[in-house]
Amino acid sequence: MNSLIDDLYNIHEGDTCIIVANGPSLNAIPNSLLNKFTSFGCNRIWERDGFYPNYYVAVDRWVPRENEEEFARLESTVLLPEGFEWDAEYYFRHDYHPMWVMEKNLYHGYLREKGIRWIGVPHAMLQIAFFMGFDRFLCVGLDNTNTGKHFYEKEPVHREVDPELWDYGFAILRDCFIPRLILNISEETAVEALPRADWRNFV
Template sequence: MLKMIDFKGIHEGEAGWIVGNGPSLNEMDLTFLNDKVNFCMNRIYLGVEEMGFTPKYYTVEDVFVAEDTPDEINALKYCKFLPKDLDYCLKEDENVCWVDFLRRYDGFPKFSADADEVVYWGSTVTYLAMQLAYYMGCDPIYLIGVDFDYVVPDYADGPDITSREADQNHFHPDYFGPGKRWHHPRLDLVEKAYIESRRFIEGNGRRIYNAGVGGKLTIFERVNYLDVR
């Protein structure tokens, strides 16, 4: 089993690429990620063969994703950072590093500088990835595929949604396809978390950018991924 402390500062001064799962990924040439420190998440494995790259680090924190696709996640050979409270459905193996993931806490949002002690919930798995990238020393941190744009179906009548059709909010139609559960996107909370991540990261002398194509994310300074990859 892997230990978080072994990753502290392991990529100091290296760029870290956080790969969201928005549709904009399909508009990018992602083969360059094979030579980069990259952080992927959730059901990215549905598209990596076609996209032409292999995830280096993988994480998931959404209970629905973990519960609905445990066999797929357990079979992944990537280096996986998994919340300890998901150990009832996700298995330990030589590729797993368990993290102390705090879902409920006062003073939301908080950003952890010490992922070996705690990592905070931020209403999006990308917030977890940001804390991992910071802990490993990545600078700058680039976001791609973080489109900050969702279409919520008319039949959604609560915080939990069970999909009835192909997913149009992610890079693959099966991502949250028919029968898959997902949470109503709380972009108001995500926005607060992203603002805090920028404040914390830049306040500590590092940099974080939106290097994605299109989308509606304006919290981070935009750069062209073709210029910085």
């Protein structure tokens, strides 16, 4: 029986987290940094040797469907949208409207009652982390290109993203998170909406 996601409200209040996307630039980031902070991973992050995120998020059904064995072996705390037929510790509601400014003053039932909107899984990870009370969000592997490439070599299916639309989503979150800070510390990135910092300053 899964627990209510309400239980995660503000449990990391004031802390720093690391949001791990799967772009090719993730290969430049050492595990010492990934393991230093409470971490959120997504999709096929299990391809990364020596790193196991504290929290794992998927928002597309193809992820568990196409990777059943790997998904079943996850040791992370798993969070999935309501209605997914796969097991998770927590479920959150998907608000299917276009992304817009989220409330600053959340409450215990927010992710279950109002839910969140996203364009890609990094947007969802950021909002879940915000709900948990984190104060600073360090993003790595956030290349945001339309090449369909990831940090791992094997590409079972070629999937591309719309960089401008994704950037719009990051701009929305950047503004509604204020005064909390989202930093893109990826080695390489096409994201223009988020302030940049050198990952070496956080090791």
